[in-house]
Amino acid sequence: MHDIRVIRDDPAAFDAALARRGLEPVSPNILALDAKRREVTTKLQEAQSRRNEASKAIGQAMGQGDTDKAEALKAEVAELKQTMPALEEEDRKLGDELRMTLLSLPNVLDPSVPDGESEDDNVYLREWGEKPEFDFEPQEHADFAPELGMDFETGAKISGARFTFLRGDIARLHRALGQFMLDNNTQEHGFVECNPPLLISEEAGYGTGQLPKFGEDLFRTTDNRLLISTSEMVLGNSFREQLFVETDFPMRLTALTPCFRSEAGAAGRDTRGFIRQHQFEKVEMIVAALPEQAEAELERITAIAEGLLQKLGLHYRVMALCAGDMGSAMMKTYDLEVWLPGQGAYREISSCSNGGTYQPRRMNARYRPEGEKKSEYFHLLNGSGLAVGRTLVAIIENYQQADSSVTVPEVLLPYMGGVTKLVPAA
Structure with missing residues (x-):
């Protein structure tokens, strides 16, 4: 707004x-x-x-x-x-x-955002780790994960295309990833864990900017509620119509939730595998910050997302999004792209953004500067920490073995109840 x-x-x-x-x-x-x-x-x-x-x-x-x-x-x-x-x-x-x-208008961009028309114009900033080397031809997850319990056929039979049924140890690994990410955010970085509603009102959809622009990508109920496409929609709206004071900031929230997207604007993209689903899970980080804190908070949540990938031993790169590839509600965004050896490509696994006052203004969320009578709008930031399904894909492809088994990363072993490897069905 x-x-x-x-x-x-x-x-x-x-x-x-x-x-x-x-x-x-x-x-x-x-x-x-x-x-x-x-x-x-x-x-x-x-x-x-x-x-x-x-x-x-x-x-x-x-x-x-x-x-x-x-x-x-x-x-x-x-x-x-x-x-x-x-x-x-x-x-x-x-x-x-x-x-x-x-x-309906997008946010004004931060002056530091590079010019450009599409993702081809995004700017490389840095990378971490090395691409894994294999003594065999690495497979794409969609080709061998079904034998590990990633059941695309049953998901499609029950719910249609782009739904997946996880079974056995791969379902446990998926759960372990979410718990690991939540524990990281809350225990090491001071985020408050939340368990928010998955349905929101239209007004809340306007508050965080998914409406009116992305209405076709949202699932609606018969009483005109919206299924969330990201927990940013509920965590961000938790600040709506409130007046805070300077000492309240920064406020940091995190949640692991299912997310639902119709993907109407992505027809034909990533139809194979587990990359682009109608239902997926994501750990979100939301930060409400004073304007003078916002730049440092953006770097902080980006570093937290990077830290998760580093602990998982996954090679990635960081890109600064250009003007033409920026989300409409955001003024500055970094994308973390993880390497998928089966695909031989980098894929987005986290976006970390500062939306400035764009969302608080739409939600009438303010603070009163110390010693001032007039209230102001604070900044609202968000970051994926991380997309659970895409992280699962990255682990399957990066930790795959010649016999199509997958080694569980060491950092996840405490969550796996003694399971150290995903083994194909006999």
């Missing part, structure tokens, strides 16, 4: 900022709508004021015995009462149109 006053004050600068995302100038339409709405609002306020004045004057005229004046005033009040509903309705419609127009 954008502050209309900022657009009024410098429309050219606002258009220039959104032009980095490839948008044509939007301020002329917004300012015209804003001017029309303010004109109607002024007329409505004038009508309300005149109605109140005339209503009071009726009593005075009656008290003075001036019935002609009283009748004229009554007629004027009656006419105002007839015309005001139309003004009220026009004011409401214009207000809703202006709000939806502002809600």
Whole structure:
């Protein structure tokens, strides 16, 4: 959500900022709508004021015995009462149109974000570890994981395409990953563990920016609730319509939840395997920070996500997303891409972002600076720590053996009840 006053004050600068995302100038339409709405609002306020004045004057005229004046005033009040509903309705419609127009616009980018049109223009920052070497041809997980209990056929039979049924030790490894990530975030980095609802209202969907832009990617219930596509949607909205003080910050929340995405905008992509599912699990990190804390907090959550991959012994690289590949609600994002030897490619496993005041403004979530009367908006950051399913894929492909078994990473052994290796079904 954008502050209309900022657009009024410098429309050219606002258009220039959104032009980095490839948008044509939007301020002329917004300012015209804003001017029309303010004109109607002024007329409505004038009508309300005149109605109140005339209503009071009726009593005075009656008290003075001036019935002609009283009748004229009554007629004027009656006419105002007839015309005001139309003004009220026009004011409401214009207000809703202006709000939806502002809600549909993406965030302004941080100046440090590199220019570019697509993921091909993202900027390499660093990498960790080495690509594993095999004395055999490594397989893609979709080709040998079914023998380990990753049952694509049963998932599709029960629920349709892009659903998977996990059985046995691979299901336990999936669970172990989620627990390991949660323990890491809470025990080592001070995050508060949460167990939030999986269904949210439409209003909450607008709050974190999934609506209106990504409505087609969300599953809806018959009573118009939304299944979350990320726990960012619920953890972020936990701050909505609240006023905090400086000493509350930073506030750090984490959760392991199922996530649900219709993938309407990704038709035909990653149809094989466990990479892009309609239902998956993810550990999310959410940080509410003061504006001056936000840059350091973004680096911190990125380092936490990197630390998880390092503990798992997975080679990865860090990319700074360019303007054309940035999520609409974010102002700056780092992607962590893990190496998948079976695919011979890097795949995103975590995004860590600062959304600035974009989401708090939409949720009316504020803080009052010390010694100030006026409240301000804080920054809201998010990061995957990590996507559980994709981490499972990375382990299967990186720790695969020649006999199609998979060695369990040492850091996960305490969660595996003595299981040290996933073995294909006989």
